[in-house]
Amino acid sequence: MPTYQYACTECGHAFEQFQSFSDDALTVCPECDGRLRKVFNNVGVTFKGSGFYRTDSRSSGSSSD
Numbered sequence: 001m002p003t004y005q006y007a008c009t010e011c012g013h014a015f016e017q018f019q020s021f022s023d024d025a026l027t028v029c030p031e032c033d034g035r036l037r038k039v040f041n042n043v044g045v046t047f048k049g050s051g052f053y054r055t056d057s058r059s060s061g062s063s064s065d
Contacts (some may be wrong), residue, residue, distance in 0.1 A: 010034030010064070 002021065007014040008029035017026060026036050 002058050005039040006036045008034045008036055010031060014039070 001018050003016050003018055004025075005014065005016050006026055008031065011029060011032040011034055013029055013031040015030075019026075025038060028034075038063050
């Protein structure tokens with residue numbers, strides 16, 4: 001189950017919430033009843049192995065035989 005981060009636009013209260021993909025996003029701050037917004041962060045991705053470059057899957061010769 002993914003964890004979503006929320007922040008209130010009025011009081012600044014920030015928290016994390018476990019939610020299913022099918023659950024609706026939260027809209028009301030539990031502290032002040034203000035409006036919530038989802039906080040999105042950068043995702044770290046590490047590519048390992050071969051096949052990530054344009055030339056990795058191509059043969060060294062011409063393909064127009």
